[in-house]
Amino acid sequence: MPSIISVSNLSKTYGSGFKALNGINLDIKRGEIFALLGPNGAGKTTVISIICGIANLSEGRVTVGGHDINRDYRAARSLIGLVPQELHTDSFETVWATVSFSRGLFGKPKNPAHIEKVLKDLSLWDKKDSKIITLSGGMKRRVMIAKALSHEPQILFLDEPTAGVDVELRKGMWDVVRGLQASGVTIILTTHYIQEAEEMADRIGVINKGEIILVEDKAGLMQKLGKKQLTLHLQQKIDAIPSALAPYKLQLSGDGRLLTYDYDTKGERTGITSLLTDLRNAGIHISDLDTTQSSLEDIFVSLVRAP
Template sequence: MSSVISVSNLSKVYGSGFKALNNINLDIKRGEIFALLGPNGAGKTTLIGTICGIVNPTSGSVTVGGHDIISDFRAARAMIGLVPQELHTDSFETVWNTVSFSRGLFGKPKNPAHIEKVLKDLSLWDKKDSQIITLSGGMKRRVMIAKALSHEPQILFLDEPTAGVDVELRKGMWEVVRTLQQAGVTIILTTHYIEEAEEMADRIGVITKGEIILVEDKAGLMQQLGKKRLTLQLQHKVDAIPPALAPYNLHLADGGREITYDYDTKGERTGITSLLSDLRNAGIRISDLDTEQSSLEDIFVSLVRKS
């Protein structure tokens, strides 16, 4: 897949002197769903704002569809739809007018058929003549997505699309995002919910303190999730793992009082039964054992702590 957004050595220092982005390098592939995961204040909104031309970068560069976001701002911005984190939705305008007007802001000729399709895709068609102020929170959020799609962008940014949205509606939102992807839209969403990144994303990026500390295919992360660790407490300290046990790739810990064994829960067999009998044959006696699973949450928390 070719990249549709390219961020190089991007940094942002706010007027206050605070460095919100520190040398970000990131490529977004055409047609993917990319989830940007990070704690409060990590720099997610700042990064999105910079790519969308709302925040001025301090250094570095960004291209969108090959267009530089500064020297070729209009062409870059026209490719992007943005649903901001803070929604301003107390409008007396109707849904139809709001969405149509937004298209006009991009200098695009009227296209009622497109607006109709967007409203239908987002299950808003029967609300087209309703004033925004009369809608529920979840509907308002969908109106904001419709607005962002009004000018037929190829890229959609969703900044915390499901913050404060109930479980049912969140699932509805995921459906909407998937439908958009099938229609060829590249989607970048930010979220605090690991579950959401797990459910939605093709790739996941983790950002903390203005730095991207991990970008990985979800499949790769899920593979790590399938790993479990068996920890065996030994009755007697050993100096080394007996050579007969080499195939298990065991590790000695706690000064020789503990052996750890990593295995794949998704594999055909875990190897635990034969390991235990081979240990017995090697004369190693176990006093206790324990297993633990690493979840995306664990990986995330330990990454953010370490950085």
């Protein structure tokens, strides 16, 4: 798929001399869900703010839909809907007025049918005449998403969109996100709920200390960096692992009744087959076995902790 956002050699240095971003290169494909993960202070929000025109870049170039964000700001910004971390809206306006006003800011003609659809999709229709100040935190978050969708953007940025939102409502939001992707909208999200990225994203980017350290298809990332562990339940207790099994780097536990074997996905079939054969040859018999696989969260933690 062609790129709808292209970031080249992007750096951001603040007046104090602090370098928040250092040489970021990133391409977002049209129509994908891209998750940008990183610890607090890694630079996620700074990247989004620059692409959306909220902050200025220090070096580099960013294009959105082929439009340079500096030279052709209006065209670039009109393609983007942004749901920021912080809730910013007029507390004393109604939901309907707030969302409709956001559409007008982009020069779009009135379209009550579109506003109605957005509010219904986000379970806000029965609150359309309520003032923002009367809403719960979760509802205010949904209003922010509705505002971002009001002008029918091609790209939607979701910066920690489900922070403070209950589990049921979170699921409803992701159903909306899937529907938007199906209609051709490109979704870029940051989240602390890594399981959401694991479930939703097509590709994963990891940023740490202002630098992109990895961009990978989710499936490829899980296969390349995911580790599996095989746990073998032994019929009889053993006191030590036979030397013939040393190449497998097995761990003995469970009072001598459990063996664990760590392996990657590449050598899964041949490694396990060889291990089971060598166990039989060593006179060790198995009563049961089970496997576990590292999650995206495990991979993320290992990446950001790497020196």
